[in-house]
Amino acid sequence: MGAQSLAVACGALALCLALARASNPGFVVRITQAGLDYAHQHGIAALEKELAQLKLPDLSGDFRIWHVGKVQYEISRLSLSSFHLPYSQISLVPDVGLQVSISNAFAELDGNWRIKMNLIRGYGSFDLRVENVYIKIQLRLGSDTSGRPTIDTSACTTRISSVRVHFSGRFGWLYNLFYKAIESRFRKALESKVCERVSKSVRSELQPYVQTLPVTAKIDAIAGIDYSLVAPPTATAQSLDVDLKGEFFSLANRSTVPFLPLALALPPDHDRMVYFGVSSYFFNTASFVYHAAGALVFEITNSVIPKGIEFRLDTSTFSAFIPQLEEMYPHMEMKVTLSTPSAPFLNIGPDGLSLKPVVDIQTYAILPNSTLAPLFLLSLTGNVSAVIDVKSGYIVGDLKVGRLKLSLKHSDVGTFQVLMLQSIMNVLASNILLPRLNERLAEGFPLPLPDRIQLSNILVGFHQNFLLLGADVQYQPQGLR
Known part of the structure; x- marks a missing residue:
């Protein structure tokens, strides 16, 4: 075998070894559905608290009433008193990641309203209950260049089926007209804010937490362990697998x-x-x-x-x-x-x-x-x-x-x-x-x-x-x- 052929063979062998090393982990962490359900319990409890702190924007606009004319309105100081997520589940999406499905959620809010119609002025407060809220969240799992796990929201949808409002103040006869004018705007604003808060919570809370998984662990003055991910986490129908390098290394001379x-x-x-x-x-x-x-x-x-x-x-x-x-x-x-x-x-x-x-x-x-x-x-x-x-x-x-x-x-x-x-x-x-x-x-x-x-x-x-x-x-x- 000539020198050139030998060099090519050695190079091919080195490549094969490198690929074999990259493909096989030395340590695997498997999270079962039971483990995901346990993590989901804590995650939903935290999400409830996050959603209860939602800040909704003030709403204003106008609508017309036949034979009456234009009515201007303002909705302000929207404040959530609670947001409840009684039914939810987490599921594995093979080759994608995780999906969280929330059904029959409900929230309670209050705020102030004000209207202006010709020479008539009216104002008051209202209590609002949002029912039959459905939220679907998809989480994408990956790894960064340091071998740490990453998690982010790849998709989020919120659908609100029912909004009930109780107005207090003068001109109660305007209630139905007033409600029809703002209901769709309020629904869209809340749906958008829910997914916005979910994404923010994943980035600010969940992502930093999963990155506390140690990439390296110092054992003593001689050795450490490399626990970096060799590939992004893999979701199957039964479990979530995380492949780690699982390798001891010398602190003095890593080779x-x-x-x-x-x-x-x-x-x-x-x-x-x-x-x-x-x-x-x-x-x-x-x-x-x-x-x-x-x-x-x-x-x-x-x-x-x-x-x-x-x-x-x-x-x-x-x-x-x-x-x-x-x-x-x-x-x-x-x-x-x-x-x-x-x-x-x-x-x-x-x-x-x-x-x-x-x-x-x-x-x-x-x-x-x-x-x-x-x-x-x-x-x-x-x-x-x-x-x-x-x-x-x-x-x-x-x-x-x-x-x-x-x-x-x-x-x-x-x-x-x-x-x-x-x-x-x-x-x-x-x-x-x-x-x-x-x-x-x-x-x-x-x-x-x-x-x-x-x-x-x-x-x-x-x-x-x-x-x-x-x-x-x-x-x-x-x-x-």
Whole structure:
């Protein structure tokens, strides 16, 4: 293959990898109809308050009465006392977004009226009740250049079927004529103002709130999580899916991880309001980042051994299994460094989570001048299972070690029976290394949740290559946190 052909092939491969990376998320948030209904309850309550604050313009004009002449009128100080939305529902519109349908809404208003007819002047107040109001709102979902979700009103229609007015003041006989003259104008003004207020509320309230969904989350001094959207949210007939990158990255030196996320096919579960599909890619990017940063290197000396363990890390202890240590390095403390040659990858399947790490165990004798003398290098393999849970919006984990297997990679102290060290390494792994790892995993990794959302009724399920977390949500208004 020529240099030009090789360059073309490499370019095509890079393009394919880039497309594959863009098409598959590492993390999926699915909102079910139950979740949308819950959000809709809070949204409608807020919209009622918004619509009750509508300001309608003054109306003025004239009309003619047969044998009487022209009558001029003014309607002023229109004020809503309430706006009620008793019946409404939210529905998914596949490939479009969301639709909110409101029926049988009603509002109550009051205001002042004034008329002028030849030499006659009249004025008074009125109470008005608008009934059988129908509102239909379509919401378009998308994402911006930073990967944050966006929401906007793509369509809004309002239809008013009934307007009842009670006038007080002189010239009540003009009521019917007066009402017919202003009814259509008032209806159009209110219909226009309702949709105007809906659009404004979506832009000023709903849009800023959905953008509280975190795009990145700092974990510690080493890593962060990228939760940016890889595509606009997708509405289907059953749910709203939000595809996120779901990738750990280094805070010091962000680079592309050398593997791709697999496709996630979430099951059609709908018992919870929200589901999180967490791929093995999500966890394995964490392993890759921490390994590259050197954070998966653990040093063990006597100072870190818990007091309750009857064990001393010194050549006297090991000489029972390696007699030559007593002659070469008598009565010296030791240091053990545990590291992974490569990032350990987590496997997720229907039976749960597991990993099979390979750990290098380098031992040293600490000489009187504090320098280190290498003793031997072991390779440890074993089965580790993981238990996953969600607490306070964080994915937390707990590792359990199964059977361990040792082999000798190199020795500076001659040959010895490696199997004899099995019990010592079990102590180091189970009582020192594992608690340190579990302590970190207990701190957890944050789920991508917008502000003031708490999870409850959590379930955890396992599928091929991904973890499925289901939960109900509770919204905590400001002031109740």
